[in-house]
Amino acid sequence: MKPVKIAMMALTHGHTRKYYQTLRDNSKLDWVASCAADQRAKDVYELYNNGVPCYLSAEEMFAKHPDIEAVVIASANDQHLKEMKLCAERGVHILSMKIPTFDPKEYDEMIELVDKAGIVCQIELEMHYNPVVKRLQEIIASGKLGKLLSIQMTNITLSPVWAFPWQGVPEASYGSRVPLKKGDSRFRGGALCDHPHIFDLIRWLTGSDFDYVYSQVAPNLRPDIEVEDMILASGKMKDGTSFLFDPSWSRLEERLAVPAPGWEIFPKRMEVNVTITGEKGTVMCDCFGPNVYHNGAPNDRYTVQYTYFDEWIGLIDEFVDCIRNHKQPKINLRWHRQTIDCMNACYKSVESGLPANV
Amino acid sequence: MKLKEMNEALQRLRDKYAVKADGEIVAAKEGSIGNAAELKFADGTVCKLLPWRKERRFIELKNLIDNKILEGVSTLRFMNLKAAACIRPLLYRELDLAAFLGEAEVASLFATVNGKTANLIVRLADGKSVSIECSAALPPNAEPIDKHEIIARRGVACDRTVDTQVPQASIYEFTADGEKRYTDTDTELFGFELDEILTIRAAYAVLSDPSLAAQWNAIDANVTAQVQNALESDKSRKPVCC
Numbered sequence: 025m026k027p028v029k030i031a032m033m034a035l036t037h038g039h040t041r042k043y044y045q046t047l048r049d050n051s052k053l054d055w056v057a058s059c060a061a062d063q064r065a066k067d068v069y070e071l072y073n074n075g076v077p078c079y080l081s082a083e084e085m086f087a088k089h090p091d092i093e094a095v096v097i098a099s100a101n102d103q104h105l106k107e108m109k110l111c112a113e114r115g116v117h118i119l120s121m122k123i124p125t126f127d128p129k130e131y132d133e134m135i136e137l138v139d140k141a142g143i144v145c146q147i148e149l150e151m152h153y154n155p156v157v158k159r160l161q162e163i164i165a166s167g168k169l170g171k172l173l174s175i176q177m178t179n180i181t182l183s184p185v186w187a188f189p190w191q192g193v194p195e196a197s198y199g200s201r202v203p204l205k206k207g208d209s210r211f212r213g214g215a216l217c218d219h220p221h222i223f224d225l226i227r228w229l230t231g232s233d234f235d236y237v238y239s240q241v242a243p244n245l246r247p248d249i250e251v252e253d254m255i256l257a258s259g260k261m262k263d264g265t266s267f268l269f270d271p272s273w274s275r276l277e278e279r280l281a282v283p284a285p286g287w288e289i290f291p292k293r294m295e296v297n298v299t300i301t302g303e304k305g306t307v308m309c310d311c312f313g314p315n316v317y318h319n320g321a322p323n324d325r326y327t328v329q330y331t332y333f334d335e336w337i338g339l340i341d342e343f344v345d346c347i348r349n350h351k352q353p354k355i356n357l358r359w360h361r362q363t364i365d366c367m368n369a370c371y372k373s374v375e376s377g378l379p380a381n382v
Numbered sequence: 383m384k385l386k387e388m389n390e391a392l393q394r395l396r397d398k399y400a401v402k403a404d405g406e407i408v409a410a411k412e413g414s415i416g417n418a419a420e421l422k423f424a425d426g427t428v429c430k431l432l433p434w435r436k437e438r439r440f441i442e443l444k445n446l447i448d449n450k451i452l453e454g455v456s457t458l459r460f461m462n463l464k465a466a467a468c469i470r471p472l473l474y475r476e477l478d479l480a481a482f483l484g485e486a487e488v489a490s491l492f493a494t495v496n497g498k499t500a501n502l503i504v505r506l507a508d509g510k511s512v513s514i515e516c517s518a519a520l521p522p523n524a525e526p527i528d529k530h531e532i533i534a535r536r537g538v539a540c541d542r543t544v545d546t547q548v549p550q551a552s553i554y555e556f557t558a559d560g561e562k563r564y565t566d567t568d569t570e571l572f573g574f575e576l577d578e579i580l581t582i583r584a585a586y587a588v589l590s591d592p593s594l595a596a597q598w599n600a601i602d603a604n605v606t607a608q609v610q611n612a613l614e615s616d617k618s619r620k621p622v623c624c
């Protein structure tokens with residue numbers, strides 16, 4: 025199979041660096057170029073010595089590399105539509121970050137332009153390629169748990185806002201400046217926007233869609249940011265399964281400009297745990313464990329050192345397969361729409377203090 | 383529960399520490415959703431027991447807040463899974479712990495209930511959030527699994543180890559008979575099951591400080607109403623003020 029000539033765009037998303045190794049190692053890819061949103065992003069990119077040219081303009085990148093077939097759009101959420109247009113106009117396939125947009129009109133526009141251009145647009149929801157999740161799906165499918173009653177999931181991390189400042193800017197993260205609720209000085213665009221995975225996974229695990237959701241914010245751990253960092257959500261799926269999600273930034277961090285060892289203050293910087301109760305059994309899983317532990321440099325703090333992040337391998341494999349074999353990715357724009365709708369419903373619920381229908 | 387032996391142990395503690403008030407541990411009245419046993423004073427009055435309030439891990443978690451080791455608590459996250467006939471006693475304990483560890487009254491709650499499972503989002507009077515995940519649907523004979531985490535601007539405290547999913551034991555015994563675990567935390571009451579120890583300790587605490595009885599009975603009435611509110615919240619699909 026001819027390798028797909030791929031590029032990266034913007035380089036300001038928190039997941040940017042996770043692609044570097046896969047883009048270099050995967051023989052089905054030929055990483056030809058990158059373009060950075062600004063000089064800061066370019067400077068950080070150059071720290072990784074990827075050996076791939078980096079431009080400061082997407083137009084320049086496309087002009088110098090007309091053979092680009094696909095792009096990883098690794099930008100702030102408010103840039104996605106503009107960048108998707110640039111790709112669609114050129115018939116370039118798109119790997120979009122996990123939040124294409126929270127704006128329903130923009131979302132429709134994205135679907136339309138991808139359909140019109142006949143390109144692949146895959147959404148980056150890497151948990152689908154996680155081996156623990158794969159096993160979990162197998163356990164559920166076996167019927168061992170019986171009818172599912174309740175699912176609890178955490179998608180908790182440190183806050184990336186110091187390294188990726190747009191994640192703390194309501195306009196860049198949520199798409200506009202919307203107060204969380206009357207009398208609250210914070211705005212939409214924080215931890216919830218960073219953690220769509222659990223809202224997506226439950227739809228895969230149950231095969232059902234959201235019915236209604238209630239969401240509540242707590243006092244921020246970081247009073248100096250203007251978006252929410254502690255939030256909970258609970259509701260029911262249409263099949264009656266009850267759920268409780270924690271998508272908070274509940275792990276504190278050192279305020280590093282570039283992610284590096286010593287980033288975490290709490291020993292475990294990220295957790296995606298799932299508890300599923302069915303009529304016949306219960307399963308609990310940690311999607312990122314077991315791990316190794318140390319208390320060495322730079323801060324001599326007890327630290328969880330993760331042992332695997334295979335997700336990007338499977339994700340890129342699927343992307344290439346879809347491009348070369350004209351397939352629709354599992355996580356495409358249409359599929360993902362309900363997940364985004366539920367996240368918007370969470371914000372609506374925070375604002376009203378009542379559950380919101382999805 | 384071995385009520386006879388528990389009462390003997392309670393009397394031993396009274397004698398040892400010269401506690402004047404006298405009482406007896408008795409099975410809780412039918413319909414009570416709190417602890418399985420309560421304290422009957424010598425004069426016949428009854429005190430509802432809240433044994434978790436005398437459990438060392440919860441006392442230590444509370445100490446971390448009171449001693450300002452943790453500062454600026456934002457959210458508490460509780461989980462309680464066990465094999466039980468009904469979800470109500472689990473909700474009862476966790477709702478009481480929410481107020482005890484959160485150090486504020488439960489102001490409102492939103493619940494989703496499905497079979498023997500329930501998920502709650504609670505708002506405390508001072509604005510803190512509490513999430514409560516309960517399931518009474520573990521298979522019979524399964525060890526209970528619970529977790530209580532307090533997340534603050536300064537510090538996170540938890541009764542479970544980082545990067546683990548189930549409670550740890552003090553002793554793991556591997557023999558031809560298989561694996562057996564032991565977790566002994568009370569030398570004076572060595573040999574009793576944990577729930578028996580906690581009940582004896584709670585009864586002893588009330589005998590040592592009889593003013594606790596009125597306080598705990600009031601809490602019982604309050605928390606019993608909150609559990610009912612949770613079930614109603616699920617039915618109405620609305621948060622309920624408590």
